[in-house]
Amino acid sequence: MVSNMVKTGIVAAVGVTVIVLSSTLGWILVPDIVTSEAIITEDNEAIYGAWKSPPVPFFIQFFLFNCTNCELEGPENSSVVLDLQQLGPFTFSEKRVKFNITEKDGLLTYFEEESYYYEPMGNETSLDEYITTVNPVYFTLASLITDLAPPESVETLSIAMHRLLKDVEEHPFMRRTISEILFEGWSLQPYIEILVMLSDLAGIPLPELPEDPRFGYFYGVNGTDGGEFKIESGANGLDKLGLIRSWNGEKNLNYWNDDFCDMINGTDGAIYPPVVDVNERIYIFVTDLCRSIYTTYERDVETMGITANRFTVPPEVFDDKNPDNFCYCRDYSTNPELCFSAGLLDLRPCQFGAPVVLSTPHFYLGDEKYSNAFTGLKPVKQWHETNIDLEPLTAVPVFISERIQINIDVRRYGIPSRFLDINNTVFPVFWINETAVLDQPSADDVTLAVNVINGLNISRWCFLAAGIALVIAGFVMLVIFYPK
Template sequence: MSRKSNCFMVVLIIIAVILLVLALVSFILLFVFDQLFLTMLAKNTVLQPGSPLFDNWLSPSVPIWFKVYMLNLTNADEVLNGGRPHFQEVGPFVYRENRERYDRQFSNNSSPQTIRYKHRIFYYFQPDLSLTNPNNVKITTPHLYCLSPDARWMTMFTSCEPFTTLTAQEAMWGYYPTSLLEVTGQKVGIFAEINGTDVHEFVVNDGVENIQNIGQIYEVDGKKKLTIWDNDEANTINKLDIDTKIEEINGSLAPPGLQVGSTVTFYVPEICRSTTLYATGKKNTVNSKDVEIIVFTGAPADPTEHIFEWRNRIFCQTKAGCPPKGLVALGPCLNSRGINMPLYLSQPSFIGADPRIGVHFDGLSLPNPDKHVTTVHIEPTTGFLLEAFKRVQFNLLMRNTNKMFKNMKSGIYFPIGRIEEVSFHQLLLTLICLLIDN
């Protein structure tokens, strides 16, 4: 081999060694940067006084808009004679939510480190964003009081009909259908029990020991496990807290390091059960094209997945059985609070539900995934929830059980109205942009 060839080989080896060293240094720097980033993230997002996000977690400054669309039944007499229900959607009636966490207690030296607090929500009407004042609109809707199994004996003594005409305000936030209920202070309405009065107490991990555990629930209302469902896994509440709902955009309450295919399970106290969200894709945030987020929805890319079906089946009850596909039984949760009402939740316009349910009705909006599907947008590195769009429809199972129903068809999941909760967390979005720029 010539001297020239030897020199060439030496140069190649030197270049290879330099490239290897550069690659190794880059890997080490990247690893160190990631660790520094996660350390800085953990320091700034724990649920402890002094954390930049703690005050915002206590009383979120980010606006959360609660939009209500009620369904007005335009042909009640025809329905009682066996006709198809026809609806007119009325809304939106828009409210701004004010969420509060109070009576806070820290475990401090005990392990795991936790924070105990009470949580409630107040709703404030926003006339400028609404169709009109809900007191000025009349709608015909199912008579929740007369249709309650516990109140049916009252039909022997009072005049009861399956449908009633109320103001939208009464149908949403409650009214007194009888003087007896007025004496007891018990209103009847879809949201009669939630405006500042639906208080829950939580014990959650504060993230100080391990940021991956932040928001994990240990107790709800003094219970470490529910007794509502027939399945042990269904009664487990050791899930993530998200205020404690998926629509709360208030800080890093999802674990960092998420990716497409990940799942995040949250406990939702309003329905006394957990719900799992599935990471189905990536996109840029609505308010910034520089930040990429992972889109979580209520169903995986393949809704026939065995684990998805299992997660729904565990909430079936031996007596009542399983609700139809796409419906969530709210009755068991209401029963635990002393309310007997066959209410069911679905996505608006029954999107994703058994197609045999929606064919009974006229006037519902055409199913539109962009408008009717719940989605949560999470920044994967930090676990911050930046945007959320919660869409839910309320339905009442109506059976023709006595003469007041006349010739009405039986076994119908009767839609009452739908809600949409929307929130964008500009503070967290700005923080992430600063971290990216640095």
């Protein structure tokens, strides 16, 4: 017959064994196995394949603004309020494929090719529809002359530019098809002789021009890549997964002439370190913005049956009163009054001096003076903010909607008012809604992964609790059977 001492010893020993096993398996071995399966490496075929060529469908929608009362020569006078009519969406699917991938020291180096395919949904307006909008080439020339020519020559050169362009029927505003404005582009041949002449007179260096120069906002980008990225694969710690270590061989940007603004922070927006902390900012490096931005937690949402943490871009990211943003204004050290107000980012430093200004659609969260300068603009949170929904445990993006607006900094520059009588304004050209939503198979995989992780967490705590209970029972039995 087994003695009480032996029974007590067995209970305590089993309890200690369960504690040791649950701790070893639950907090060391199983997490190590899970971690190894989450690292992006060619050996992990499933996750590597999904990262290399995402199965999730991406779409990009364009909304263009047609100016209903814009004359090609510009408004009759500066008192005219320009009326904008939004057309769209014009929907394209987007295919992303990474290539030239190398692995070394826990880092992945790669390029990512992006291709766009027109996929109209429903009764979309034809891409052959003509709209009236601002002429970006006209105002780029005017801006470059003002910025780069000797001050005493600015007005003379600006008048010459205006007259020469008028002779070839190019004006401050233009009528182009939606297809030309986006991907097809239009010939810049009428500008070449003018460019060369102005370059010689003002001493402005010209970049090498192609044989058939054309311009469209997305002309020539189909089938191209966004540069060389080097990111963390997760092998150096899952808390670093996806973090960008360099872009085009550089650890920092060289656009803003400031160490802070030139920092490359966060991921590329496609992958994130697991276990989301809603109290922390999530940083994303956006090549189209030429900078890193951050998002903050707003609320929980449900998509495809998955509860996710929604992160949005807060107002302070583009707030002109935020000291962190002073270095994004090229004129701040000269005269802060020349900087744009809240909601805008001047992209001249990374767009070869072209007066391209980025904002949220309809100037949502921006200074009201920009949206009030036109009729037809109505900023709405639901339609115009950027959302990123992350599953909390895996940090898989369940839904992404990135929304940005392309504008041109329209002003007279050095052109006398008798040729162009217009108020200084930021003219909206189009805005983009780039989305990605998990398809059902991917959503099922995420749900399964979450259930497995939750099951492991519950099991290890249950086994640990059982082990502790057995050890306590052993001590209780010791007190009962062998009281002092």
